[in-house]
Amino acid sequence: MTRIGRAWADGLRLAAKTESEAYHARVELPVLESGMGQQQALELSAQLDPELAPLLDRAVMAVYHRQQELAWIEDQVEHVEAALGEVGAGAKQVLVSESVLQAPAPDGVRFVELGEVQFKGFARPVRLLEVCRA
Numbered sequence: 001m002t003r004i005g006r007a008w009a010d011g012l013r014l015a016a017k018t019e020s021e022a023y024h025a026r027v028e029l030p031v032l033e034s035g036m037g038q039q040q041a042l043e044l045s046a047q048l049d050p051e052l053a054p055l056l057d058r059a060v061m062a063v064y065h066r067q068q069e070l071a072w073i074e075d076q077v078e079h080v081e082a083a084l085g086e087v088g089a090g091a092k093q094v095l096v097s098e099s100v101l102q103a104p105a106p107d108g109v110r111f112v113e114l115g116e117v118q119f120k121g122f123a124r125p126v127r128l129l130e131v132c133r134a
Helices: 002-033 038-086 098-102
Strands: 093-096 109-117 126-133
Touching: 002 038
Parallel strands: none
Antiparallel strands: 093 126, 109 126
């Protein structure tokens, strides 16, 4: 858990610093260069914050959840690849769902069924196919 906490802190620290630098360069400096004083610039920032903060919060969480999803999918793919390696499946062999088998194969491609593979934790066997030229 310490490692996860450290990763969160490092990532969020970098994001906050980058956001602050961007805000300074793209909002504060142009406002000050336009002739507005420091006090007025601070008041403008105070007005913008309540509008921007909830949007930024949602954006950060959306990006985080997408990255989390990608990491989980990558992990699952590695497990499937390892399981395929255990049963001796090669690079041109693929696992498919029933819906893929029911759809017509793309032009120039055919699938040769090699059998079924039972993975731990899966309720039913998964069909193993080899992708070949038609």
